[in-house]
Amino acid sequence: MVSCYTHLDLAERRCLAKWREAKIPMKEIAVRLGRAPSSLYREIKRNYFRDAELPQLDGYHGVAAQRMADERRATHRKLVADPALRTVVTERLREGWSPEQIAGRLRIDPRPGRVSHETIYRYAYSREGLADGLYRHLPERRRRRRPRIARRRHGKRFPEAMSIAQRPASVARRSEFGHWECDLVLFRREFGKPNISMLVERVSRFAMALRNDDRQSRPVMEAVADALSTLPSEARQSVTFDRGTEFTAWAHLQELLDVEPWFCDPKSPWQKGTVENTNGRIRRYLPRHADPTALTNRYLKSICERLNATPRKCLGFRTPAEVFRNRLIETGGSVN
Structure with missing residues (x-):
């Protein structure tokens, strides 16, 4: 296991100065201190004492080196x-x-x-x-910061075959019903981890809101699957997500439902603009400073009913609920 790098302390600097004055080879000093020779050479170069008036005092001195290092670190504070x-x-x-x-x-x-x-x-x-x-x-x-060398590096969580660039053109044109977008609505950190999943159907702009206790991906995907499971398969063909960690359990969603997941390009949430627009609308009722721990799915449903009953210019001033109901009837399903 690779250990985290730490700066030399005063005791080490004093030993380095004493052993260097005794003409001990740098490689042996490095072994004694448990340091790399390159680290010691860099230490001497950075904290070498120079006196313009008394050049005979020039050299590497432990206490002076510690003071110079402390002063340098203080400038960063x-x-x-x-x-x-x-x-x-x-x-x-x-x-x-x-x-x-x-x-x-x-x-x-x-x-x-x-x-x-x-x-x-x-x-x-x-x-x-x-x-x-x-x-x-x-x-x-976190109360303690992880050293950089210990911070996790994740491999590819979202296959390129599921990139939004591979999504059928009929989905992008909104010519086919049953394709959804999903995103999380977050609140201030002092309220903890609860959040809301927003689901919006791209053709009708019909919205559903689901309460989550945290941002763990598997429970988030289970809630999405539970919400869509009441619909016929023609009304839940795909879901487009961004590449947030809360959506990494997309394979679990596929196990629960026969739904095709698609993912926006990295740092491009605007590619799922339908749900982003809906998030802005729901913020009128759920501002960021609202307490999500007090929200219930019943209350969230009442908000969505209001959104879905509001006429939209992009729908010819029909409501999302009307368009969704008509499209659902065409597939042989029904709306509760």
């Missing part, structure tokens, strides 16, 4: 040195923004100061950030 910038960052973290969103917004905001998302992560996991509980507002909400 921008959020400690800048209270105004720190206030902006912590406020936005508590509002549910990710470090990447905060850093990106600060590049175009008139507020003074910029900061990278990595600096925000480091501050959140620093002694000051942990004392403020900032890790609770990060995307993963």
Whole structure:
């Protein structure tokens, strides 16, 4: 197992200086310290002491090297040195923004100061950030940050054969009934993991909303399968998803229903614009600050009934419920 890299501490720097002065070969010093020789050469280069007035004092000294390293690391702690910038960052973290969103917004905001998302992560996991509980507002909400070398790398979860580029043209043209789009509606992090799955039929714009207790893919897919199982097979031919981790259990959906899954291109949720548009409409009733733990499927059904009973210009001012019912009758099914 590969261990995480750590910086040299004061004791190691003192040993390095003493053994180097004793003319011990660098390879042997590296073995004694359990470090790579390249790390020690880099340490000496970065923390080599130079005195312009007394050049005879030039050299690698343990205490001086530790001070130089501490000073260098302190320059990266921008959020400690800048209270105004720190206030902006912590406020936005508590509002549910990710470090990447905060850093990106600060590049175009008139507020003074910029900061990278990595600096925000480091501050959140620093002694000051942990004392403020900032890790609770990060995307993963972990108390301890995993070292980069230990962060998981996932292989391909979505086969290219199921890419939206391979989806039949009749689906893209909305000329065939029974093709759905699915997405999750999320809420502020302080409310925990509950969320809502939105299902929208592409031809009729008929919408269904389903409550989820968390974002685990298998339960999400089971809820989708349960909602579509009451329809005839002609009315549930395919579902288009984005490439979020909550949809990685697509094979389980295929096991439960004979439904073809399609996936948007990476970072292209706009390719399932029907459900994205519907998400915007349902936000009128379920804003991001709403408490999802208080929502029931009965209440969500009442919201969808209102959406499905609203005339739509794209449907010739017919309602989604009317179009869906007529199409369903054509397939020999019925609407509850």
